Amino acid sequence: MAVFLVVPTAVVVVQAFRTDDGAPTLGNVRELGNTDIVHALVNSVLLSGVTAIVGAALGAVVAYAVVTAAPEGLLRRVVTAASGVLAQFGGVMLAFAWIATLGLSGLVPTLLRDHLGTDVDTSWLYGMSGFMLVYLYFQIPLMVIVFLPSLDGVRPQWREATESLGGTTWQYWRRVAGPLLAPAFFSSTLLLFANALSAYATAAALNAQSTFILPLQIGNAIGSEVVLGRQNVAKALALEMVVIVAIIMVAYAFMQRRADRWLAR
């Protein structure tokens, strides 16, 4: 297993600094300063950031709604199963689902045209805002999955204790549950960020030609047979992603440790 995980990563790191002939160079890394690539990086971070924060907030609300139901009930099972499928299985299929919904002859534009007589322009689906919407479709379920256990760790006794001391609901959330859940919430958000950052399948299926986010840039650089030397630029791009994800994951580990202190069973 080391061969299939460690070696590829090492290859990425080493070859990011090599030319196609194997000579050491900083050219590939310098290429990262390219306006196109900087643009992709900014877009990627923006896309991941927005969908992580919005997805985490909405996912937490859904998870809370599920937790208030019976723990062994059917509702909870259905929601967990659906979240599992949507979070894991997505990729290409999710892109299709949204094209069927909002594409040129999709469900929503057709309905609006037939019943309200208005033509809506949904070409934004293939741009930044469209990507955000589609990404939320797998970010929210992922949040539900990773946040549910933390919510389960909150004991009802804590609420009773707050109440017997005269605390209101607001005070309970503000002073007890909020601070307790905050590390778990933030660490889940970071996980969502990393998840969105590395998502490739959905983006490729939605809009393979464009290169406005990093994974698509890498994909194109790998597939490029026209411009020589792009192969190692792909490695430099990959290195850039590893660095970003590494930063995220260090923050994640830190948050996780704080969360475990309170919510460990």
Add this chain to the structure above:
Amino acid sequence: MSATGRRRARFQRRLRWLVLGLAVVFFVTPLWAMAVFSTSSPHGVTFDTWRQLLHVGQLSRDYPSFVDGVRLSAILVVLTVVLMLVLLVPTMTWVRLRLPALRRPMEFLCLLPLTIPAIVLVVGLAPVYAWVTYFVGPSSVWLCFAYVVLVLPYAYRAIDAGLSAIDVRTLSEAARGLGASWPRVFWSVITPNIRTALVSASFLCVALVLGEYTIASLMSRNNLQVGILQLSQRTPAISVAVSLAALVLCFLLLIVLTLATGHRRKERETG
């Protein structure tokens, strides 16, 4: 229950239905759109597309590369699940019993793939697969090695949860005390007790392999997802129908799985 408690329960119930209602609208609309898309034609609703899906012979004649993709994905699913189980279950049990000091490093190693995006892995995998091709041949089924790595974090968590729920040490000591050999302890004591965990780990594995697109497509292999994407360029209706069918099937499988495990737990509590 106190008055505030009752009021809160009522509030929570309303909130629950509101939130879940909205969630259902958001998550079901695209699926519904897929259903509409795959059954619409210039002459109204038709089920031609779905009927076509059932004719395997015709399908393989019209879309050979798609059927190839399905076949490869099916093989990869089986290989990856088997490889994952063979690799992970004995090792994890052994580490738990004999080498507790290795637990942290092992956990770290298993969760590592979560931190390295698949797209990065692809970039580095090319030279590795040049070696694989050199040693064991160019077949696409060796993608299963990469997939095992991808599924490790999820499988590890599932199996770890299963092993934590039983007392591995006591069980195996009891069995050893009664004269069972190590393989026998493993086969007839440990494995049956963590069956649920094994099933859910395998299921995660299945979902991941069936849904994998990045590695296969960038290494120019033709699996289910790559096939679907190619299909969509020729006959969008069929590709959408296949996607919907796969999503729904996966969902139903998971539901059945959770219901089955739920029953088992109840049996244990009452019995």
